[in-house]
Amino acid sequence: MTRSFFLRTPSLLIFLICLALFTFATTLAAHYGLMSTSFVKTLGKTLCLCLAALAMDLIWGYAGILSLGHMAFFALGGYMIGMWLMYARTEEIVITSLANSGLPATPEEIQQGIASQIFGVVGASDLPTIWAFAHSLPLQLFLVIALPGLLALIFGWLAFRSRVTGVYLSILTQAMTLALALYLFQNDSGLRGNNGLSGLQNIPGLDATSQDSISLWFFWASAAALALAYLALTWITSGKFGSVIRAIRDDEARVRFLGYSVEGYKLFVFTLTAIITAIAGALYYPQAGIINPAELAPIASIYLAVWVAIGGRGRLYGAVIGAAVVSLLSSWFTGGRAPSIPLGFMTINWVDWWQVLLGAAFVCVTLFAPKGIGGLFDRFAGFHAPDRKGAPLGPDQGSLQEKEALE
Amino acid sequence: MSQLLEVSGVTVSFDGFRAINNLTFSIGPAELRAIIGPNGAGKSTFMDIVTGKTKPDSGTVTFGEKSASLLKLSEAKIARAGVGRKFQRPTVFEDQTVTENLTLALKAARSPWRVLGWRVKGPDLDRITALAQQVGLADHLPRKAGELSHGQKQWLEIAMLLAQEPRLLLVDEPAAGMTLAEREKTTELLVDIAKTRAVVVVEHDMEFVRRLNCRVTVLHEGSVLAEGSLDHVTKNQDVIDVYLGRG
Numbered sequence: 173m174t175r176s177f178f179l180r181t182p183s184l185l186i187f188l189i190c191l192a193l194f195t196f197a198t199t200l201a202a203h204y205g206l207m208s209t210s211f212v213k214t215l216g217k218t219l220c221l222c223l224a225a226l227a228m229d230l231i232w233g234y235a236g237i238l239s240l241g242h243m244a245f246f247a248l249g250g251y252m253i254g255m256w257l258m259y260a261r262t263e264e265i266v267i268t269s270l271a272n273s274g275l276p277a278t279p280e281e282i283q284q285g286i287a288s289q290i291f292g293v294v295g296a297s298d299l300p301t302i303w304a305f306a307h308s309l310p311l312q313l314f315l316v317i318a319l320p321g322l323l324a325l326i327f328g329w330l331a332f333r334s335r336v337t338g339v340y341l342s343i344l345t346q347a348m349t350l351a352l353a354l355y356l357f358q359n360d361s362g363l364r365g366n367n368g369l370s371g372l373q374n375i376p377g378l379d380a381t382s383q384d385s386i387s388l389w390f391f392w393a394s395a396a397a398l399a400l401a402y403l404a405l406t407w408i409t410s411g412k413f414g415s416v417i418r419a420i421r422d423d424e425a426r427v428r429f430l431g432y433s434v435e436g437y438k439l440f441v442f443t444l445t446a447i448i449t450a451i452a453g454a455l456y457y458p459q460a461g462i463i464n465p466a467e468l469a470p471i472a473s474i475y476l477a478v479w480v481a482i483g484g485r486g487r488l489y490g491a492v493i494g495a496a497v498v499s500l501l502s503s504w505f506t507g508g509r510a511p512s513i514p515l516g517f518m519t520i521n522w523v524d525w526w527q528v529l530l531g532a533a534f535v536c537v538t539l540f541a542p543k544g545i546g547g548l549f550d551r552f553a554g555f556h557a558p559d560r561k562g563a564p565l566g567p568d569q570g571s572l573q574e575k576e577a578l579e
Numbered sequence: 580m581s582q583l584l585e586v587s588g589v590t591v592s593f594d595g596f597r598a599i600n601n602l603t604f605s606i607g608p609a610e611l612r613a614i615i616g617p618n619g620a621g622k623s624t625f626m627d628i629v630t631g632k633t634k635p636d637s638g639t640v641t642f643g644e645k646s647a648s649l650l651k652l653s654e655a656k657i658a659r660a661g662v663g664r665k666f667q668r669p670t671v672f673e674d675q676t677v678t679e680n681l682t683l684a685l686k687a688a689r690s691p692w693r694v695l696g697w698r699v700k701g702p703d704l705d706r707i708t709a710l711a712q713q714v715g716l717a718d719h720l721p722r723k724a725g726e727l728s729h730g731q732k733q734w735l736e737i738a739m740l741l742a743q744e745p746r747l748l749l750v751d752e753p754a755a756g757m758t759l760a761e762r763e764k765t766t767e768l769l770v771d772i773a774k775t776r777a778v779v780v781v782e783h784d785m786e787f788v789r790r791l792n793c794r795v796t797v798l799h800e801g802s803v804l805a806e807g808s809l810d811h812v813t814k815n816q817d818v819i820d821v822y823l824g825r826g
Contacts, residue, residue, distance in 0.1 A: 413695045415679050419672045426670045429630060430743065431658035431689050440691040 177407070184406045187489050188399055195395045202388055209387050213459045216391035218499050220456035221479070223398045225495035226488055227445035227452070228476050230405055233485035234414060235441045236421025238338075241345030242449050243472035244352050245320035249450030250457030250467070251356075252319060254369035255303060256312035257458060260376035262289045263307075293367050300362030316454045317447050324446030325439065332435040332442070337424070346470045353468035368464025372457055387459065394455050398492070401448055405488055417441060418486075478530070482537050483544050490546025497545065498533075502526065581644065583608040583777045584629065584747055589638030591624060591801075598624040599635065600801035608746065611773035613788045613809075614781045616798035617821065622781045625798070626749050630664050631657040642747070659689060663745030667752045669732035673725030677716055677735060680724050681707045684739035706742070714738045714768070730761040737768060747777045754787045766790045785809075 178185055198215055201207040224246050231237050266285035270277035277285075287299040305311035331344055359365035375386055408414060419427045420434055428434050457463045475498075483494015504510055505526035513520040522529075541547055582605040591599040599621045606612050616622055627633040629640060631654040640649045642660060649657055658664075671680050685703060688694065711717045714734035719727060724735060733753060740748055753769065754762045769791065772778055782788050788795060788809060795812050797804045799821050805812045812818050 408695065411695070412682060412697045412699075413691070415675060415683055416694060418674065419683055422672055422674060423670055425632075425654075426666070426672075427683075428654040429658050429664045430684055430739070431655050432694075433653070433655045433689065437691050 177410070181406050181410050183487075183489050184403065187402055187492070191395060191399055191402075195392065198391065199388065202384070202391075209384050212384075212387045212391055214500075214503055216387065216394045216459050217456055218496055219391070219394035219398050220452045220459070221499050222492040222495040223394070223401055223452035223455075224449045224476060225479050225483065225491040226398070226401055226405055227448040228480045229483075229485060229488055229491035230409070230448075231441050231445040232477065232480060233487070233491065234409055234421065235417040235438065237438060237442065238342045238477065239345045239442070239445075240342045240470065240473045240477060241349040242445065243476055244349035244468050245324060245446040245449040246453035246456070246472075247463065247465075247467040248320045248323070248352075249316045249453030250460075250463045251363060251369065252312055252316040252450075253454040254372050254457055254463050255306040255363075256309050257372045257374075257376065258290060258369050259286060259303065259306035260309070261371060261374050262286045264376055264379075265289070291364065294359040294365050296359075302362045313454075316450055320450035321443055321447045324443045328439045328442040332438045335435075346473070349468050349473055350470050353465045353470075356465035356468065363465075366464055366466075368462060368467075369457075370462040372463065373459070373461035375458070390455065390459050394459075397451060397455060401451075402488060402492070409488070478534060481544060482534060484546025485544065487546045489549075490544050493545050498530070502530070505529070581608075582606060583610075583642065585639075585641045585646070586625075586629070587639050589628060589635045589640065591628065591633060591635045597801055599628065602638070602798075602802050604796065604803065606747070606777045606779060608777055609773065609775055611770065611778045611791060611793040612780070613791055613793055613795045614779060614798060615783070615785075615788060615795060616804075619800075620798040621801040622798055623751070624801075626664060626751060626779075626781065629657075629747075629749060630654060630662055655689070658743070658745075661744075661746035663740040663743050663748045665736050665740055665748070665750045665753065667755060669729065669736050671724040671727075671732050671735050671739070674723065676721055676723055677711065677727070678707060678720045680735060680739060681710055681742050684742040686742065686744045710738045710742055713741070715764075730757050733757065733761075733765070734768075737765075741772070745776065748772065748779065750778065750780045752782055752784075753780065754782065754784060762787060763790075 198207065198212065202209075202212050224242065228239070228242055231239055231242070263282065263286055266282055266289060267277065270281060270285060283299065284297070288297040291297060291299070299306075305315065327345075327348055331341055336344060355361055356363055357366050363369065373383065373386070375381075378386060409417075416427065416432055417437060419430075420432075420437055424434050476495075479495040479498050480491045481494070482498055483492065484490025505522040508523065510522040510526075512522065537544060543550065584604075584606050586602060586604040589599055589602045590597065602621070602625065604625070614622055614625070624633060628635050629649065631649060631652055634650065641647060642649050642657075642662065647660070649660070649662075652660065672683070675683075682699065682703070685706065687697060687703075707720070708717060711720055714737060716727075716731060716735060716738065719731065724732065727735060733756075737750075737753070740750075750769070753765050757765060766787065769778055769780060773793070780788075780791060782791075792809075794807065795809050796806045797812050797815075797818050799817075804821065805815045805818050
């Protein structure tokens, strides 16, 4: 069974080998000092974005639901892990500073110290109720999955039950992420308003460990999460479940008349992908070091869709390629390392012009490679989709094969 | 003999227009029935009501031995209860292979969790092969459904209906766009299916209905105008006036 599973989905093995080689090469390069710690972090973060793109591909490429709000779940996952990181780290600092004052500190004093340390910046000194679990790593890890999962479940249930589809659903998901961002921007929302959570790169209890090795550990964790998710999603999409969701994408009414509860499937996929995205976020933000409500801006989720579109919808490796290529190029261009181009009358400064380049790339992909970068592999493998220019073939010529139709 | 499906006193209006007007209809557990009527007579709306797509303003629709009402159920639940529907244009999943199409339709658990763990087994494959053989698609199992000819798509859809093992089949213009030979084969298939299940065929083509050789219900302006053998209804003066006279 396992053997035939790998044989039926050859891209899985190739992907896992490529990922393993990449991880190995990065580890070696970092070990021998060929790669800076910040670049290892960039690569680790890119792997997390690839993981989010995988989830986006499942819900958009396979199930046909264009969600433009999935980065909200990504950021929520980050906030949930960030709360523990910040609390535990501040607790260490507070305990150390109180230890100098002679008398042993009471738990109340420690609690008070943590609250004023974290919330002094927004003018509060009490720990909000939502931080009730922040002292415990297992509870916050549970919330990484539970909170975005629950939000997706409730939002999805309301949206899919009323049979909101297509562009209307996309707008609703945009509204969801925007509303959440605006709420978190408020100081009294309990998550430090627009300051967000910071210092997340300092892992509590690992003071002695250098950022070099912490960044590598996070890189490995991100690679492992990506590999596991790829394996799981390949298994899901290659079976009957994948067949059902692709059928929902192509003709939802017909699937209903076959006896499948279309709403149930959509809700399942929506919640599953929200959880995967949240896990990606929980791995991303400790590497980024800071999270604030701007991460939930609608544009972030639109980028996610653009990565998947450029990489190739409906194939898992396409999403990973798209996310990796675009986000790495983006950090190269916006990092100030790309040389500016003087044109005499003006200078093309890539930090500003990168977006234009991205837009042009998006148009080019749509025009010349509608299946995305991933679709190029089909060409190498010799698969050719018939080019019918959208014209339907009538009943009597009925065939998708161009050659037959011309005869 | 008790009836499988009973529709009584059903009325539906869209923006004041009465698409179905006090319609009463019933069919036994193993019966073939043709429904004819001019455009706008309510044939499609009738099917929409039975399959749960449209909810009627008044009236009852009951199904099965226990006479369970279908009006409270969703489309998916009605389909699971044993009502299969074939649309006028062939609606197969063109991006998937014939095998995948049949696997989707195969009678099995439909909930996401159960489907997630579902893996094809020997008996399923045998059933798929048998169904494909029945409609003459045995050689096309690995092909994408989009590559099939129009007639083959129609048959694939009929095979998908059979795979669902419904007790009642609603078939909308099965012979549309078919060649003469294909029509004959479709007729045989439908007559054969109706030996064990209830089949309702909506059709425009009088020749095709004649070949089905079954009871005919004539719809007009949302209610039943006449019912009986084809010869009986074609002699009915009302029917001649509203329908046959025009053609």
